[in-house]
Amino acid sequence: MATPLTAMSRSDLLGTIMREHRDGLVSYAEKMLGDHGLAEDIVQEAIVRAWRNIDRLLGMEGSVRGWLFTVTRHLVIDWVRKPHARREVVGVTYNDPVSRTGSTEAVHDALMVRPLLRRLSPEHRAVLVHIYLCDRSIQETAGILGVPAGTVKSRQHNALRKLRAVARPEAA
Numbered sequence: 001m002a003t004p005l006t007a008m009s010r011s012d013l014l015g016t017i018m019r020e021h022r023d024g025l026v027s028y029a030e031k032m033l034g035d036h037g038l039a040e041d042i043v044q045e046a047i048v049r050a051w052r053n054i055d056r057l058l059g060m061e062g063s064v065r066g067w068l069f070t071v072t073r074h075l076v077i078d079w080v081r082k083p084h085a086r087r088e089v090v091g092v093t094y095n096d097p098v099s100r101t102g103s104t105e106a107v108h109d110a111l112m113v114r115p116l117l118r119r120l121s122p123e124h125r126a127v128l129v130h131i132y133l134c135d136r137s138i139q140e141t142a143g144i145l146g147v148p149a150g151t152v153k154s155r156q157h158n159a160l161r162k163l164r165a166v167a168r169p170e171a172a
Contacts, residue, residue, distance in 0.1 A: 014051055021065055022047070025072050032076045042079060046072045116163055124159035127152055 022043060029039035049071055050057060050064070057064055117125050130141040131152075138156075142149040 013054060014047070017047060017050055017064065017068070021068050024065075025068055028069060029072050029076055032073075033079070038079070042072060042075045045075055116166060119166055120159050120162060124155050124162070127155040128159050128163075131156060 025043040025046060026036070026039050029042045030036050033039050033042070046068055050068060057067060060067070117128065120128070126145060127141060130136045130144060131138065136144070138149050138152050142152045145152065
C-alpha cells in the first residue's frame with residue numbers, strides 16, 4: 001500500500017517514490033520501448049520531474065502513481081518521436097533473410113564488384129558502399145561520413161565514372 005505523501009518529510013519523499021513506484025514504472029516503460037536501460041533512464045527523468053513538481057503533487061487530488069505513469073508515457077512518446085531514435089546505428093548491418101538465398105548471381109556480383117571497389121580511394125568507396133550497398137540517401141551518407149551533401153554527390157559521380165572506365169574500357 002502506498003504511503004500518504006503528506007505525512008512524510010520532503011527528504012524522505014524521493015526515496016518513497018523510488019521504492020514504491022520505480023519497478024512498476026520501469027516495467028511499463030520497458031514494455032513500450034523494448035530496452036531496459038532506456039526504460040530506466042526514462043523513469044529516472046520521470047522521478048526528477050516528480051521531485052521538481054513536489055508541491056503540485058502534494059496538493060493534487062489524484063494519485064501520485066497515476067501522475068508518474070502519465071509522465072513516463074509522455075517521456076516515452078517524446079523519446080520515440082525524436083530524430084535520434086530513428087537514426088541508423090553506424091556499424092550495424094541488416095541482413096535480409098529473403099535476399100540471402102545463396103544464389104550464384106550474388107556470388108558472381110561480389111566477385112566482380114570487390115576488385116572494382118578496391119581500385120577506388122577509401123573516400124569514394126565509402127560513398128558507394130553507403131549509397132548502393134547500404135541503401136542510404138545522400139543526406140544520410142553525408143551525416144555518417146561527416147561531409148557536406150555536395151561532397152557526397154561529387155564523390156559518387158567521380159567514383160561511378162572511374163568504375164565505368166575500369167569495367168568497360170571501350171566505353172570510356
